[in-house]
Amino acid sequence: MNDVFQAIAMISMGVVGTAVVLARDPLRQALVLGIYGMTMVLTFFALQAPDVALSAIVITTVGLPPMVLLALRKMRDYRDGSEE
């Protein structure tokens, strides 16, 4: 049973990880990255590493995407500013 769970978690991590790379627009990438984080959490959970899973929950689904989004927003300001 656990083997099946581990396999599903790792395969979904591979699939969603590829999806992150294929989503070329950074804005979309930031959102798909959050989903990738959830599959990573499942994998750590399946491998019985609750400490790492907890870190992954808070970092990849809550911590990282807002930082990417805010940085993108800042870069857009600079681009708009230089084009004027």
Place this chain on the structure above:
Amino acid sequence: MLFLPSAAGLLFLLIDGLRRLPAFGHYPGPYGMVLNGVAVTERHATNLVSAVNFDYRAFDTLGEEFILFTATTAVVMLLRNMRGESEPPSARESRKEGASDALRAFALAFVVAMIVLGGYVVVHGAITPGGGFQGGVVLATGAFLLFLAGETLAMKRLAPNTMLEIADAAGAAGFALLGLGGLIFAGVFFENFLDLGKPGSLNSAGMIPLVSISIGLEVAAAFLLIWSEFLDQALLVRGEE
């Protein structure tokens, strides 16, 4: 021309290395087994990951904590208000547009719950999975939900930047001081110098809960500080120079 032989060599080494990896789920190292045996009796901590991070290998964690501290300092320095940038007067009283009532109600309902959960994860680091780092980010998330609810200024009131900077520095310094305490009272840097208590109870595992709390403080402040600096940037307008 140089690339092909190099790639072939790398491929050979990779395949050779992969072939000799231990089988899936097999751990050949001796230290994990030793720690599994001794950590509960030696440190009275039932969560061995915390025992390793905050006690046996606390010096490594000190380095990691200062990486975060340095990175936060760099972000704050790089994103400070530049000449020619000023806050638009409208940003002062703006309740951010765009947050629907459903999103606001949902986010606000979770603020207190997230902060309580974060505190729980921080103080129970030595007993159950979790610890200062995880709990610290959960704490920061609690305040960040206020921003999601569109209450940017309420988030600033709950956690003003000056307070965050002080908390960030106090957390980092507290951790280093605990290490120095070991040096002074027990003779070795990060040696435990506190009462170990009863395993499994909240007040146990010597200095591990204290280390956990100081890391939680530092991490929560660091994350909020980075978010809040970027948010300030989003509210800035670039004035004419």
